[in-house]
Amino acid sequence: MMKHIGVAALVISVLAACSPAPKQQAKKAPAVPPKVQEEAEGAVNIGDVEQGIWITAVMGPQSKAPNISENLLEDARKKVNLEELTIKPPYPKELWLDIKARSFRAFAGTPVVLRAKYTITAKYGAGHEPVKMEKPLFKGIFGKKAHTMVLNDTVDVLKGLDGTPQSILFMVNADVLLMPQGTDEKTIDIDKATTSPERQSVVQSNPVQIKFVQGGDNK
Numbered sequence: 001m002m003k004h005i006g007v008a009a010l011v012i013s014v015l016a017a018c019s020p021a022p023k024q025q026a027k028k029a030p031a032v033p034p035k036v037q038e039e040a041e042g043a044v045n046i047g048d049v050e051q052g053i054w055i056t057a058v059m060g061p062q063s064k065a066p067n068i069s070e071n072l073l074e075d076a077r078k079k080v081n082l083e084e085l086t087i088k089p090p091y092p093k094e095l096w097l098d099i100k101a102r103s104f105r106a107f108a109g110t111p112v113v114l115r116a117k118y119t120i121t122a123k124y125g126a127g128h129e130p131v132k133m134e135k136p137l138f139k140g141i142f143g144k145k146a147h148t149m150v151l152n153d154t155v156d157v158l159k160g161l162d163g164t165p166q167s168i169l170f171m172v173n174a175d176v177l178l179m180p181q182g183t184d185e186k187t188i189d190i191d192k193a194t195t196s197p198e199r200q201s202v203v204q205s206n207p208v209q210i211k212f213v214q215g216g217d218n219k
Contacts, residue, residue: 046201049112049176052105053142055205056080057172060096060154068092080206088213095158097208099137099172103146107178111143111185113193114203116174120157122165133160137172143185157210164212172205 058080059070071084087095101114116137123130138151157170178199179188 043181044107044110044178046176046178046199048105049107049178050201050203053101053103053112053114053174053176053203054079055099055101055116055172055174055203057097057099057170057205057208058083059085059208060098063092063094063096065092082206083208085208085210086213087210091164091212093158094156095210097155097157097170099153099155099205101138101140101151101174101203102149103142106144106146107142108144109183110181111141111179111183111188112146113139113141113177113179113188113190114151114174115139115190116151116172118155118170118172121169122161123167124163124165131161131165137174139190141185141188141190157208166212166214168208168210170208170210174203174205176201176203 056079058072059068064070067088067090069086071086072080073082073084074080085095099116099118101116103112116139117134118137120133121130122132137155138153140149140151142149155170157168177193177195179185179193179195180199
């Protein structure tokens, strides 16, 4: 009888050893607090601003005409690098450019202040000094919803010029200020806002080069 009990005990012991251990329920990783997520998303530097905000200047549709040829150069990302306009007589009295600033990313927690101005350099040739004008353009704040907004304006590049020049170079330069982490964009005074030097830069538009064909020059 004792022999049978010993054999039975041995079988039970072997079966117990071969049985899989009970599965332990995997512990879920603790959720990241919303505040931490916002700080991670806002961990940007001024280089992100320079790459993320584009300013484009192109001829407005109201100025298109048969005697104005347009050559638009874009890169693989469809970013405009240069616009060339060649104008033959009769010269227009107005020449409008459309300027747009947009961001391809949001700046949650670190809003960006943008203050733009444009420069026009008109060259008349021998005997006439080049004329340079600089005027303010749009300004705004790119924040949490930056990727959904566009700043835009129009400029008549011939306004204020004395006669028709040989050429015009148009460019937009925008001061950009990356505000400190946690800044509430609603509290920012766009005109007075400032920040540390390493969080400031300038974003430029593509240049617009305008050539006025003179007399028999048909190139």
